[in-house]
Amino acid sequence: MRRADRLFQIIQALRRARQPVTADQLAAELETSKRTIYRDIADLMGQRVPVRGEAGIGYVLDAGFDLPPLMLTPDEIEAAVLGAQWVARRADPALAKAAEDLIAKIAASVPERLRPYVLEPVSGAPPAWKAVPDALDMPMLRTQIRNGRKIAMSYRDEQGRESQRKVWPITIGYHDTVRLLIAWCELRNDFRHFRTDRIVTTEFLEERYPERPAVLRSKWRQSLEKMHAAKC
Incomplete structure (x- = not known):
């Protein structure tokens, strides 16, 4: 790997990491030696790239640093x-x-x-089956999730039974033919998945729910992992 490419990859590795990245981790990812990583990090710091490091902990890239737009590799473009x-x-x-x-x-x-x-990408997504139409305003739903605001809705289950729900929307799941609203349901006091085509009426409320959407998404993923572990 060329040195310029390696420096770029180091920056990319630090950008996507949520925790400090050690020299060992960087060396393993780039298939090079720790000595080379130390030298490259010193070069980046010399070029005023805001990399901070602490012995035994790892390196971080300060928030706000960015590369020129769309400096993408072929694989990144394909992805x-x-x-x-x-x-x-x-x-x-x-x-x-x-x-x-x-x-x-x-x-x-x-x-x-x-x-x-x-x-002319060598990879391609397969054509989708005809999707079931949504029964609510999807752009507004995404705005409601970003703002952490509740939704009041009437929902019809697969047996045709209708119920009134107040939910805390946290994410949208996309499948081939249907979409799912994942939310905390106040009626069930738990996470629930609602097919968007079965939502009969919707009221987008100004009321905020008490936790950040990202926190709730983390709890939802943890609940899925526990359910999966219980089935194994």
């Missing part, structure tokens, strides 16, 4: 285009259009030599 293709074929119309716009922006912004990775 971005593949993900955008999947969203464009399965998400609600507003998000699907945003995914198509993203692909167009990547194609217009990358150097000419990398454009085939966008326009």
Whole structure:
């Protein structure tokens, strides 16, 4: 690996990490020696890249640092285009259009030599089956999740029984033909998954729920892991 590429990969590794990254971890990921990592980190610091390190703990990249836009590798372009293709074929119309716009922006912004990775990718998302239409405003739902606000709704289950719910929406699950609203349900006092096509009426409330959406998403994932472990 060229030195310039290695320095770039070190920055990328630090950017995506939530905890300090050790020299051992960086050396293993980049398939090089710790001595080389120490030298590269010193070079980055010399170039005023805001890397901080502490012996025995690891390195972190200060918040706010960024590279010039769209300095993407071919694999990163393939990953971005593949993900955008999947969203464009399965998400609600507003998000699907945003995914198509993203692909167009990547194609217009990358150097000419990398454009085939966008326009003629070797990976592709399969076509989606015809999706069941959503019964609520999906862009508004995403806004409600970002703001941590509650939703009052009438929901019809698979047997056709209707119930009134007040929920704390935390994320949306996308499947081939249906979408799921994952939320904390005040009626059941637990996490529940609601098919968006079975929501009869919706009222987007101004009332905030007491925990941040990210915290609730973490608790939801933990609950899924416990359910999976109990079944094994």
